[in-house]
Amino acid sequence: MALRRVWIALALAVSSLLPSPVVGQVMPAGPILAAADLRNGQDLSGQWNWSIDPYRDGLTGFHGGEAGPSHRRHADTDVASVRRADPLALFEYDMDAAPLATLPASWLTHSPQMRHYQGLVWYQRRFDAVIDPASRSILRFGAANYSAEVWLNGKLLGRHEGGFTPFAFEVTGLLRAHGNRLVVAVDSQRTSHDVPPPVTDWETYGGITRAVRLINLPETFVDDAWVRLEADGRISADIRIDGAQMAGVSVRLTIPELGVDRRATTGSDGRLTLRITPRKPIQLWSPNSPKLYRVEVTAGEDRWHDITGFRTLSVQASQILLNGEPIFLRGISLHEEELGADPTRHMTDAAADALLREAKDGLGANFVRLAHYPHGEPMLRAADRLGMIVWSEIPVYWRIAFDDPAVLEKTRRMLAEMILRDRNRASIALWSVGNETPIGDARNGFMARLALDVRALDPDRLVTAALLTAREMDGGRQVVTISDPLAASVDVLAVNTYFGWYGGDRLDDIGTFGWDLPTDKPFLFSEFGAGAKLGYHAEGPPQKFTEEYQAAYYRATLAMAEGIPTLAGLSPWVLKDFRSPRRQLPGIQDGWNRKGLISETGDRKVAFTVLAEWYAKKGNTQ
Ligand code: GCB
Numbered sequence: 001m002a003l004r005r006v007w008i009a010l011a012l013a014v015s016s017l018l019p020s021p022v023v024g025q026v027m028p029a030g031p032i033l034a035a036a037d038l039r040n041g042q043d044l045s046g047q048w049n050w051s052i053d054p055y056r057d058g059l060t061g062f063h064g065g066e067a068g069p070s071h072r073r074h075a076d077t078d079v080a081s082v083r084r085a086d087p088l089a090l091f092e093y094d095m096d097a098a099p100l101a102t103l104p105a106s107w108l109t110h111s112p113q114m115r116h117y118q119g120l121v122w123y124q125r126r127f128d129a130v131i132d133p134a135s136r137s138i139l140r141f142g143a144a145n146y147s148a149e150v151w152l153n154g155k156l157l158g159r160h161e162g163g164f165t166p167f168a169f170e171v172t173g174l175l176r177a178h179g180n181r182l183v184v185a186v187d188s189q190r191t192s193h194d195v196p197p198p199v200t201d202w203e204t205y206g207g208i209t210r211a212v213r214l215i216n217l218p219e220t221f222v223d224d225a226w227v228r229l230e231a232d233g234r235i236s237a238d239i240r241i242d243g244a245q246m247a248g249v250s251v252r253l254t255i256p257e258l259g260v261d262r263r264a265t266t267g268s269d270g271r272l273t274l275r276i277t278p279r280k281p282i283q284l285w286s287p288n289s290p291k292l293y294r295v296e297v298t299a300g301e302d303r304w305h306d307i308t309g310f311r312t313l314s315v316q317a318s319q320i321l322l323n324g325e326p327i328f329l330r331g332i333s334l335h336e337e338e339l340g341a342d343p344t345r346h347m348t349d350a351a352a353d354a355l356l357r358e359a360k361d362g363l364g365a366n367f368v369r370l371a372h373y374p375h376g377e378p379m380l381r382a383a384d385r386l387g388m389i390v391w392s393e394i395p396v397y398w399r400i401a402f403d404d405p406a407v408l409e410k411t412r413r414m415l416a417e418m419i420l421r422d423r424n425r426a427s428i429a430l431w432s433v434g435n436e437t438p439i440g441d442a443r444n445g446f447m448a449r450l451a452l453d454v455r456a457l458d459p460d461r462l463v464t465a466a467l468l469t470a471r472e473m474d475g476g477r478q479v480v481t482i483s484d485p486l487a488a489s490v491d492v493l494a495v496n497t498y499f500g501w502y503g504g505d506r507l508d509d510i511g512t513f514g515w516d517l518p519t520d521k522p523f524l525f526s527e528f529g530a531g532a533k534l535g536y537h538a539e540g541p542p543q544k545f546t547e548e549y550q551a552a553y554y555r556a557t558l559a560m561a562e563g564i565p566t567l568a569g570l571s572p573w574v575l576k577d578f579r580s581p582r583r584q585l586p587g588i589q590d591g592w593n594r595k596g597l598i599s600e601t602g603d604r605k606v607a608f609t610v611l612a613e614w615y616a617k618k619g620n621t622q
Contacts, residue, residue: 025412025416025453026413026416026453027420029158030167030170032223033138033140033215034224034225034226034306034424035225035304036166036168037142037377038307039213039215040216041213041215042214042216043211043213044125044182044212044214045102045103045212046125047101047125048100048101048123048208049095049096049099049100049125050099050107051095052119052120052122053120054120056187057071058071058074058120059120063090069089071092071093073093073183074122074149074154074156074185075154077154079095080096080097093122095122095124096124099111103208104209104210104212105209106145106207106209106344106345107121107206108205108207117188118204118206119187119188119189120189121185121187122183123183123184123185123207123208124183125182126181126182127180128179129214130177134218135172136170136217137172137216138214138215138217139152139171139215141160141168141212142166142209142212142213142377143163143165143166143208143210144184144186145163145186145188145204145205145209146161146162146186146187146189146194146206147159147160147162148160148167150169150183150184151182151183152171152174152183154181162414162417163188163395164395164418165374165414165421166421171214175214182212184208186206187206188204188206192401193404194400194407195394195395195411195414197399200372200397200398201580201583201593202335202578203337203578203581205344209344209345209346217302218301218302219243219300219301220241220242220243220300221243221300221304222239223240224239224420225237225295225306226239226423227295227306227424228310228460229311230312230460231314234276235255236275237273237276238272239251239253239266239271239272239273239297240269240270241271241299243300246268246270247266247267249270249300250264251264251297251299252298253295253297254295254296255296257280257293257294258278258279258282259280260276266299282310284310286322286323286387287327287360287388290309290384290385290387290427292307293310294306295307295308308384308425309426311323311426313461313462315462315491315522318523318565319522320462320492322389322429327389328569328618329568329569330363330364330365330367331369331389331391331569332365332367332574332611333573333575334355334359334575334576337578337579338354339351339354339600341601352376352378352382353382355576356379356383358575358598359575360386360388362608362612363575363608363611363615364612366387367390368383368389368390368571368575369571370391370392372393372397374393375392377421380392381425383425384426390430391429391430391432391526392418392428392430392431392432393431394411394418394433394434394450396433396434396450397435397437398438399437400437402437402442402443407446411446411450412450415431415433415450415453415454416453416457418431419431423457423458429461430464431458431464432465432466432526433447433451433463433464434465434486435496435526436468437465437468438468439486444485444486447486451489462492463491464490464494464524465490465494466526466527467482467490467493467494468482468483469482469495474516477512478509478512478513479514479516480513480514481517482517482518492523492568493518494524495523495524496525496527496528496573497525497527497528497557498527498528499557500553501529501553510556511560515560515564517564517566518566519566521566523564523567524569525567525569526570527571527572527574528557528572529573530544530549531544531545531550532546533545533589533594534547534577534599535547545585545588547605547606550595551607551609553607554607555610558610572597572611574593574596574597575596576600577594577595577596577598577599578592579593580593597611
C-alpha cells in the first residue's frame with residue numbers, strides 16, 4: 001500500500017504543475033473541411049513525376065544562391081521548350097521528363113533504389129481543371145509524410161508539417177483550364193524537434209501517402225459541422241461556415257431517417273449551435289449494431305454531408321460505458337500498413353476492411369488501437385461501418401524535444417488536425433496524446449497541455465496515453481505500479497507491458513506479478529506482445545521467435561491480466577507483422593517487427609487462436 005501512497009503523492013504534485021485551462025487553441029492553418037473525403041472533387045491520384053533531391057538544391061539552389069533557374073523544380077517552366085529555344089540555357093532538372101509513379105503511395109515502391117531513401121523528393125502532377133468563376137477551389141492533401149511545400153503554377157501555396165494529418169490551401173484564381181502544374185516537395189527527414197522523432201519502431205514511408213483532391217465549393221460553404229449525441233439524448237450540432245458573409249447565413253440541418261429538419265442562422269463569426277430532440281428514436285451505434293445515419297447541412301448553395309453514428313461514452317469508476325452499459329474492449333493494435341509482402345502505406349477502403357475484418361471476425365475483437373499516428377479516413381470509415389471502437393493517437397512517441405515551445409505548438413496543431421478531421425466518427429472512443437514518453441518536468445507539462453487541448457476540442461471522448469510503470473518487490477512479490485504523473489490528466493490509464501519478452505522474466509513467473517492500480521479509473525493494456533516468425537517451430541525448451549513461445553507468452557500475459565480487477569480492455573501488439581528498419585535479425589526479422597498475430601501476408605500464427613479463444617470466453621453483449 002506504500003506504493004499506492006507514492007502514486008497519489010506524485011499525482012497531486014503534478015496536478016499543481018498543470019498549465020492553466022486552454023487559452024488560444026492552436027488550429028490548422030487552412031480550412032478544416034470536415035468530411036472532406038465525402039465531398040465531390042477532382043482526384044489527383046494517378047501518375048505523378050518524381051525526382052530525388054538528396055542535397056535539397058531545388059529549395060536552396062547552387063550555381064548562385066536561392067534555387068537558381070537550373071534547380072528551380074517548383075517553377076512553372078517548360079524546360080524542354082526553353083532548352084530548344086536556347087541550347088545554352090542550363091537546367092539540371094526537368095520535372096516533365098522525370099520518371100512516373102502512381103500516387104498516393106510512399107516512394108519506397110517507386111523503384112528498388114527508393115526502398116530506403118530518406119530525404120527530399122519532388123513530385124509534379126499536370127492537370128486540367130474546370131474553371132467556374134462563381135466557385136472557390138480548395139486543394140486538399142490527405143497526408144504527405146513528413147513535411148511538404150506546395151507550389152501551384154509556380155506560386156508557393158504553403159508548407160505543412162506532420163505526416164499523418166490533412167492540410168488544404170485555397171487556390172481560387174490560381175488555376176488555369178489546361179496544364180496546371182502542381183509541385184510538391186516532400187521531405188521525410190526528421191530531427192528530435194519533429195513529431196515523431198527520427199527513431200521509431202516502424203517504417204517511415206515518406207511521400208504522398210493519401211489522396212490529393214481539388215474540391216470546388218460555392219462562395220459560402222460549410223467548413224465544419226460536428227454532430228453528436230449528448231448524454232441527455234439530444235443531438236448537438238456545431239456548424240461553422242466560411243464565406244464573404246459570415247453573419248446571418250441561413251443554415252439547414254437534416255437527418256432524414258430521424259425526422260430531423262432544423263433551420264437557423266449563423267452568428268457574426270459564422271457559427272451556430274443546435275440542440276435537437278429527434279422525432280424518431282435513435283438506433284444507437286455499437287459494435288454489435290453499427291447503425292449509421294446520413295446528416296446533411298445546407299448553407300447557401302453548399303450541400304455538406306457526413307455519415308455518422310450516435311452513441312454515448314462515459315467512465316464510471318473503473319468501467320468504460322458505451323450507451324450507458326459497461327463494455328470490455330477486446331482489442332488489437334495495428335499500424336497503417338496494408339497486407340502484402342511489399343506494403344507502401346496506401347490504405348484503400350478494401351485494405352482497411354481486410355485488416356479490421358480479421359480483427360473483428362477472426363479475433364472476435366470490438367476494439368482497435370490505431371497506432372502510432374492518425375490513420376487515414378478509409379480506416380476510420382471502415383471502423384464506423386464495421387463497429388470497431390477506436391483508440392486514435394498522435395505520434396508523440398518516445399523522446400522528442402519536449403522543452404521546445406515550437407515543438408509543442410506543432411504538436412498541438414497536429415492534435416487539432418486529427419480531432420477536427422475525425423470528431424464525427426462514432427467509432428472513436430479514445431484520443432491518446434502519446435506513447436511511452438519519458439517522465440520529466442518539460443514532458444509532463446507538454447503532455448498535460450495536450451490532454452487539456454483534447455478536452456477543449458472534444459470534451460465527450462476519453463483521454464488516454466500509454467503511460468510508464470515502475471516495478472518493485474513488495475512482500476516477496478513483484479508489484480507493478482503506474483509511476484507516470486501523466487496519469488492524473490487522463491480518463492483511461494493505459495500501459496504497454498512486455499514482461500517475458502524484453503528483460504529477463506520467465507513466462508512461468510509473470511502470472512504471479514501484482515498490479516497495484518488506482519480503482520477510480522479504467523485500465524487498459526495498450527500493448528503486450530512477443531515476436532514469432534510464421535512457421536518457425538521448435539521442440540523442447542522455450543525459444544524466442546517460435547510460434548510456441550509467442551503463444552505461451554500470450555497465455556501467461558492473459559493470465560496476469562485476469563488478476564487485474566480494473567482491467568477494461570486490451571490491445572495486444574500487434575495484429576500484423578509490420579515493417580521496421582531496426583529489426584534485422586536474419587532469417588527471422590529481415591526488416592519486420594514479428595510481433596504480429598498474423599504474418600505480413602495474412603497467415604495466422606498459433607497465438608492468434610490463443611487470443612481469439614480468450615476473447616470468446618470473455619464474451620460481451622456489445
Ligand atoms: C513498444 C512500442 C511499439 C513497439 C513495440 C515493440 O512499446 O510502443 O511501437 O513496436 O513496443 O515491438 O517493441
